[in-house]
Amino acid sequence: MIPIPLIQSTAETLMDKAAIEIPQDYLDGLQAAAKTEDGDLSAFVLKAMLENYEAAKEDRRAMCGDTGVPRWYVKLGNEARVEGGMCALETALRRATANATNGVPLRPNRVHPLWRTDHDNNVGIGAPEIEYGFEPDGAWIDLITVHKGGLFGTDYRMLFPSDGIEGIKRFYLDSLVAFGKRGLACQPAIIGIGLGGSKDTCMVLGKRAAVLRTVGSRNSDPEIARLEDEFKTLGNSIGMGAMGFVGKNMVIDCNIEVGYCHTGGMQMSVHAFCLSSRRAVARLWPDGRVEYRTDPDWFTPYQRRDTVGWDAQAEAAE
Amino acid sequence: MSPRETTLSTTPTPEAIAGLRLGDIVYLDGLIYTAREGVYKRALEDKANIPMELPAQSAANFHCSPAARINPDGSFEMGAVTATASFRFAKWLPEWMAKTGARLIIGKGGMSSKDYKRYFVPNGAVYLTTVGYGTGALLGRGVETVEAVHWNEELGLAQAMWVIRARRMGPFIVASDLDGNCLFERENAEIAQNLERVYEGTRPAVLKRYGETDDRSDEVIG
Structure with a gap:
C-alpha cells in the first residue's frame, strides 16, 4: 500500500524539479546543437538558453516565466495499491499542483476558457489533467509531471493512405515552418508525431511522443526509427533555427508513435516540446522508497502491444 | 560575428532609440510594467484609471506575466519572467501607445512591419524581443525589486499589471527600428x-481545409 502523504510530498518535489531543472537528455541535445549552430543570432539564443538553465538551477527559480500547464501521467504496476484508492491519489496530485504553484512559484496559467476565472493555483475544471497507464508487473507507481508550455507548434490533420509518406512529410514541414517563424514554437524542440488512432487518440499519441520520450530514444519498430532519424534531419535542413532566425537547429529530436486507425484514414498530429522541456518522474514503492528520474519510460513493449493477449506475446518472445 | 550589446533606460531618449539596430542585444535599467489583454481591456475598454504616471515613470511595456506570488505580508516573490506572443495585442496597442507614450514594447515574436510603420514609427517606439524563448531565469535575475502589482484582484495574478525595477535586465534583441523594419521578416x-x-517531392494533402494558405512565405500571425 502506497501512502497518500508520500504521494503528495513526492508530487510537490516533482513539480519543483520539472519547473527548474532541464532534463539531462534535452540538455545534451541542445549542447550538441549549440556546437553546430553557425547563424549569428541563433547561436546567441542557444548560448543564452544554456546560461538560463544554469541560472535556474543555481537560483532554484523556474527556467521559464511561462511555466506551462502542469499535468500528470500516472503509471501503475498491476499489483500497486494506493491508500484511500485512486480518488485519494487524484486529490493528492491536485493539492501538490496548487501548493507548488504558490511555492516555486509557478505562473498560475490555468483559467476558465470563457470566464477567464483564475484560481491562482493551476487547478480547475479538468486541470491538472491526470492520465493513466498500467504495466503487467510491479507494486510501484510512477508519477510523471509534464509542464508543457506554448500555444503554438501543435497541429492535427486528417490524412489518407493515398497521401503517403510524402504527405506526412509535407504536414510535418508545414507545422515546423508555420510555427517556427518568429520562434512561436520555442524551438529547437522535441517534435512528437502521432499517426493513426482516432482524432483524439492521434493528438494524445503525438503529445506523448513529444513529452514522454527522451532525446535519443527510438521507436521499437526499426522502420519507424528510421523515419524518426530522417525527419530530424529534414527539420534541421529547413535553414531555420531558434526564434525563427537563420540557422540549422530546429529539431532536437523527432519521436513518432502510432496507433491502429480506421482503414480509410491516416490521422496525423504534430507537437513541439519547447526549449523548456519540463518533465520529472518518480517511482514510489510500497516500502516508502522513492526513486527520481527524468525518463518517463512510458512506451514499454506492453504499451505498444499489438496482440489480443499480453501473455501470449511474452511467451512468443521467449 | 557576435551581435552588438548595449544598455538602455526604460525611459529612453529619442536619440538612444534611434541608435538601435536590428539584431542588437539590449539590457534594460529602470521601471518596467507588464500589460497584456487584461490590462488593455481594463484601461482602454473599461476606461479605468491607469495606476501609474506614464511615460514619466516608464515607457517600457512588457507583454509578460511572471511566475510570481504575493506573500501573506504583502511582499512579492518573483521567480522567472518570460514574454508572451505580442501579435495578439495589435488591436489595443495603437491606442495604448497614444495614451501612455510607450516607446519600448517588449514581448515574444514581434509584430509585423505593417504594425511598426503604422504606429510604432510615428510614436518613436521600437520592439524588443525576449530571447529563447525563454530566458525566464536570466530575466528574473534582472528584477531588482517588485515595486507594485495593480489590478490583481480584478484580473488575477497572470493578467495583473506588475511594476518591476530592472537592473541590467536582459538579454533582449532589437526586432524593429525607426524605419519600421522587422527583424523576423x-x-x-x-x-x-x-x-x-526542402519541400521537393512532397504533395498537398488530399483533403483540403478552408481558410488556409499554401504560400510558405506567408505567416500564421496574420
Whole structure:
C-alpha cells in the first residue's frame, strides 16, 4: 500500500524539479546543437538558453516565466495499491499542483476558457489533467509531471493512405515552418508525431511522443526509427533555427508513435516540446522508497502491444 | 560575428532609440510594467484609471506575466519572467501607445512591419524581443525589486499589471527600428529561399481545409 502523504510530498518535489531543472537528455541535445549552430543570432539564443538553465538551477527559480500547464501521467504496476484508492491519489496530485504553484512559484496559467476565472493555483475544471497507464508487473507507481508550455507548434490533420509518406512529410514541414517563424514554437524542440488512432487518440499519441520520450530514444519498430532519424534531419535542413532566425537547429529530436486507425484514414498530429522541456518522474514503492528520474519510460513493449493477449506475446518472445 | 550589446533606460531618449539596430542585444535599467489583454481591456475598454504616471515613470511595456506570488505580508516573490506572443495585442496597442507614450514594447515574436510603420514609427517606439524563448531565469535575475502589482484582484495574478525595477535586465534583441523594419521578416525572407528545395517531392494533402494558405512565405500571425 502506497501512502497518500508520500504521494503528495513526492508530487510537490516533482513539480519543483520539472519547473527548474532541464532534463539531462534535452540538455545534451541542445549542447550538441549549440556546437553546430553557425547563424549569428541563433547561436546567441542557444548560448543564452544554456546560461538560463544554469541560472535556474543555481537560483532554484523556474527556467521559464511561462511555466506551462502542469499535468500528470500516472503509471501503475498491476499489483500497486494506493491508500484511500485512486480518488485519494487524484486529490493528492491536485493539492501538490496548487501548493507548488504558490511555492516555486509557478505562473498560475490555468483559467476558465470563457470566464477567464483564475484560481491562482493551476487547478480547475479538468486541470491538472491526470492520465493513466498500467504495466503487467510491479507494486510501484510512477508519477510523471509534464509542464508543457506554448500555444503554438501543435497541429492535427486528417490524412489518407493515398497521401503517403510524402504527405506526412509535407504536414510535418508545414507545422515546423508555420510555427517556427518568429520562434512561436520555442524551438529547437522535441517534435512528437502521432499517426493513426482516432482524432483524439492521434493528438494524445503525438503529445506523448513529444513529452514522454527522451532525446535519443527510438521507436521499437526499426522502420519507424528510421523515419524518426530522417525527419530530424529534414527539420534541421529547413535553414531555420531558434526564434525563427537563420540557422540549422530546429529539431532536437523527432519521436513518432502510432496507433491502429480506421482503414480509410491516416490521422496525423504534430507537437513541439519547447526549449523548456519540463518533465520529472518518480517511482514510489510500497516500502516508502522513492526513486527520481527524468525518463518517463512510458512506451514499454506492453504499451505498444499489438496482440489480443499480453501473455501470449511474452511467451512468443521467449 | 557576435551581435552588438548595449544598455538602455526604460525611459529612453529619442536619440538612444534611434541608435538601435536590428539584431542588437539590449539590457534594460529602470521601471518596467507588464500589460497584456487584461490590462488593455481594463484601461482602454473599461476606461479605468491607469495606476501609474506614464511615460514619466516608464515607457517600457512588457507583454509578460511572471511566475510570481504575493506573500501573506504583502511582499512579492518573483521567480522567472518570460514574454508572451505580442501579435495578439495589435488591436489595443495603437491606442495604448497614444495614451501612455510607450516607446519600448517588449514581448515574444514581434509584430509585423505593417504594425511598426503604422504606429510604432510615428510614436518613436521600437520592439524588443525576449530571447529563447525563454530566458525566464536570466530575466528574473534582472528584477531588482517588485515595486507594485495593480489590478490583481480584478484580473488575477497572470493578467495583473506588475511594476518591476530592472537592473541590467536582459538579454533582449532589437526586432524593429525607426524605419519600421522587422527583424523576423528579414530572417523569414532569407529562409524562404530554401523552402522550395526542402519541400521537393512532397504533395498537398488530399483533403483540403478552408481558410488556409499554401504560400510558405506567408505567416500564421496574420
